[in-house]
Amino acid sequence: MATLEIRDLHVTVEADNATKEILKGVDLTVKQGETHAIMGPNGSGKSTLAYSLAGHPKYTITGGTVTLDGEDVLEMSVDERARAGLFLAMQYPVEVPGVSVSNFLRTSATAIRGEAPKLRLWVKEVKETMERLSMDPSFAERNVNEGFSGGEKKRHEILQLELLKPKIAILDETDSGLDVDALRVVSEGVNRVRETGEVGTLLITHYTRILRYIKPDYVHVFSGGRIVESGGAELADKLENEGYEAYTKGGASA
Amino acid sequence: MAEAQNIPVGSTTAGAVAVAAESTVATRMSAPPSFDVADFPVPHGREEEWRFTPLERLRGLHDGTAVATGEGVKVAVEAPEGVTVELVDRDDPRLGRAGTPVDRIAAQAYSAFEKAGVVTVPKETVLTEPIRIAVHGEGGLRYGHQVVELGAFAEAVVVIDHTGDAVLAANVDYILGDGAKLTVVSVQDWDDKAVHVAQHNALIGRDASFKSVVVTFGGDVVRLHPRVSYAGTGGEAELFGLYFTDAGQHQEHRLLVDHNVPHCKSNVVYKGALQGEAAHAVWIGDVLIEAQAEGTDTYEMNRNLVLTDGARVDSVPNLEIETGEIVGAGHASATGRFDDEQLFYLMARGIPADEARRLVVRGFFAELVQQIAVPDIEERLLARIETELEATV
Numbered sequence: 001m002a003t004l005e006i007r008d009l010h011v012t013v014e015a016d017n018a019t020k021e022i023l024k025g026v027d028l029t030v031k032q033g034e035t036h037a038i039m040g041p042n043g044s045g046k047s048t049l050a051y052s053l054a055g056h057p058k059y060t061i062t063g064g065t066v067t068l069d070g071e072d073v074l075e076m077s078v079d080e081r082a083r084a085g086l087f088l089a090m091q092y093p094v095e096v097p098g099v100s101v102s103n104f105l106r107t108s109a110t111a112i113r114g115e116a117p118k119l120r121l122w123v124k125e126v127k128e129t130m131e132r133l134s135m136d137p138s139f140a141e142r143n144v145n146e147g148f149s150g151g152e153k154k155r156h157e158i159l160q161l162e163l164l165k166p167k168i169a170i171l172d173e174t175d176s177g178l179d180v181d182a183l184r185v186v187s188e189g190v191n192r193v194r195e196t197g198e199v200g201t202l203l204i205t206h207y208t209r210i211l212r213y214i215k216p217d218y219v220h221v222f223s224g225g226r227i228v229e230s231g232g233a234e235l236a237d238k239l240e241n242e243g244y245e246a247y248t249k250g251g252a253s254a
Numbered sequence: 255m256a257e258a259q260n261i262p263v264g265s266t267t268a269g270a271v272a273v274a275a276e277s278t279v280a281t282r283m284s285a286p287p288s289f290d291v292a293d294f295p296v297p298h299g300r301e302e303e304w305r306f307t308p309l310e311r312l313r314g315l316h317d318g319t320a321v322a323t324g325e326g327v328k329v330a331v332e333a334p335e336g337v338t339v340e341l342v343d344r345d346d347p348r349l350g351r352a353g354t355p356v357d358r359i360a361a362q363a364y365s366a367f368e369k370a371g372v373v374t375v376p377k378e379t380v381l382t383e384p385i386r387i388a389v390h391g392e393g394g395l396r397y398g399h400q401v402v403e404l405g406a407f408a409e410a411v412v413v414i415d416h417t418g419d420a421v422l423a424a425n426v427d428y429i430l431g432d433g434a435k436l437t438v439v440s441v442q443d444w445d446d447k448a449v450h451v452a453q454h455n456a457l458i459g460r461d462a463s464f465k466s467v468v469v470t471f472g473g474d475v476v477r478l479h480p481r482v483s484y485a486g487t488g489g490e491a492e493l494f495g496l497y498f499t500d501a502g503q504h505q506e507h508r509l510l511v512d513h514n515v516p517h518c519k520s521n522v523v524y525k526g527a528l529q530g531e532a533a534h535a536v537w538i539g540d541v542l543i544e545a546q547a548e549g550t551d552t553y554e555m556n557r558n559l560v561l562t563d564g565a566r567v568d569s570v571p572n573l574e575i576e577t578g579e580i581v582g583a584g585h586a587s588a589t590g591r592f593d594d595e596q597l598f599y600l601m602a603r604g605i606p607a608d609e610a611r612r613l614v615v616r617g618f619f620a621e622l623v624q625q626i627a628v629p630d631i632e633e634r635l636l637a638r639i640e641t642e643l644e645a646t647v
Binding site: 054055056057077078079081082083087088090093094095096097098099100103104107108111112143144160164 | 559590594595596598599600601602603604605606607609613614615616617618620
């Protein structure tokens with residue numbers, strides 16, 4: 001069973017000619033089949049955790065370990081991490097002009113699977129997955145994220161999640177900026193992947209709204225660069241009622 | 255209208271639409287067009303038409319000190335049956351008919367060449383194989399003149415292939431008879447030291463179609479001046495260009511479409527990728543719609559993709575409209591950057607860095623590569639793009 005283990009992770013970022021520590025000792029274990037929600041106020045370091053796990057060059061790991069099934073993730077390049085089974089659905093997916101969605105998806109699937117998918121099966125797979133996400137077929141011919149609406153970008157991220165079938169999926173604020181219909185479609189996509197039981201999900205969000213569609217096994221409250229409280233789904237209800245105030249007062253100044 | 259997006263440091267994109275009583279394209283040149291080099295002052299580098307060009311790297315082509323070597327640049331013409339291939343003297347009436355030199359180096363080439371090449375496709379002859387003109391440098395300096403003439407309703411593809419190491423200044427004239435169709439692919443695949451300055455003049459007959467594909471990869475300095483004018487109504491010009499500018503290279507394409515006749519069309523698309531320290535691409539796109547050119551339909555576009563730091567693009571589209579009775583006129587220029595965020599996104603989907611870059615560059619050039627229509631050149635071009643990308647710093 002695939003397991004992502006994060007131990008005492010410390011991360012800094014360079015900003016305004018100063019080094020700032022954002023993550024201050026994160027401990028978390030995510031196993032295949034589990035869904036963990038990470039919730040926290042703005043600026044608590046949630047997205048830094050997501051991007052650090054994916055290997056974004058902006059972030060410097062200053063301490064701790066991250067392993068996937070015992071393999072050192074921090075030693076891997078960004079593409080190696082993806083091929084090892086880590087997937088990051090981004091909050092702000094970037095435009096890649098000149099590269100069509102269909103070309104991008106196939107190149108990516110070829111890299112992740114280690115061989116080019118058989119064309120006919122692949123075309124069918126993409127078409128069906130797009131239909132389930134209520135995406136128009138013409139989408140495949142557009143350039144990656146170019147001129148996409150916020151909702152289209154998120155659907156495109158979840159389309160990749162469904163096609164690439166990672167071991168660990170990190171969803172960074174996938175719910176932000178979505179209306180209720182889009183949120184439902186996107187959540188259904190995530191749930192289809194979860195129902196296979198083959199993915200461990202790290203759901204990073206600011207709002208409890210998405211948790212009505214995607215039921216987490218564990219909820220962690222993130223504040224001041226670390227997890228300050230962990231619990232079951234009931235912790236989300238508490239946050240819904242009480243907000244983050246109880247955590248930001250003590251936690252953020254630490 | 256001009257648009258500019260994502261312009262990296264060290265790039266300029268400027269655009270202008272002038273409704274002019276007097277053409278600024280004409281007035282900003284140092285001297286009126288002339289076949290005589292003596293009519294042009296030696297440029298000092300601040301003139302509008304020279305300000306982007308590194309004069310010190312032109313090996314004397316601009317100041318009269320460059321002397322032809324007689325040999326060291328070979329020109330070989332391979333033509334299918336039915337085509338006439340000649341070498342003619344400078345008094346031949348076909349020379350200079352398509353256009354007059356507009357700068358000192360073009361006039362220098364015209365004043366200094368010894369024999370001109372003339373390739374003629376007789377009227378109504380439709381060629382199924384391309385005419386190939388191979389210009390290969392072996393270290394020499396040459397002033398050249400080449401004419402390609404198609405009779406009425408003739409159809410031909412011409413490939414002009416520049417390779418090796420040379421200093422070359424030339425004028426190339428394309429004369430299209432009524433209803434003729436000419437595709438010209440000019441490939442600048444020079445070695446690193448080559449210097450190539452040329453003016454291409456196309457004169458498009460009534461209802462004739464001219465397609466030019468300019469592909470520039472090599473050379474130390476390449477400065478090309480593709481120009482189009484029309485001899486009758488109904489003419490169409492498509493000017494496509496593709497360049498890949500590496501560290502230290504200067505590649506400059508200066509286009510002019512002169513809509514001097516009513517009811518003609520033009521479409522200009524140039525795309526360039528740049529990588530490496532001091533890679534410099536210049537694109538000047540002048541389109542003139544003269545007062546009598548009613549019914550003109552024109553569009554020009556330049557796109558640049560900057561792959562690394564240290565590269566510079568200057569892109570200047572310029573449209574001058576002297577009549578409002580036109581079908582359409584537009585231009586666009588944009589310089590984008592393949593940046594760390596795009597690279598991260600593609601790599602986060604398992605795609606290795608070199609493949610990610612290849613994916614982006616291939617996608618960028620795809621629509622133009624399809625325009626070439628000469629399979630062996632297309633393949634060579636794709637292979638060359640691969641080599642360029644492998645050399646990425």
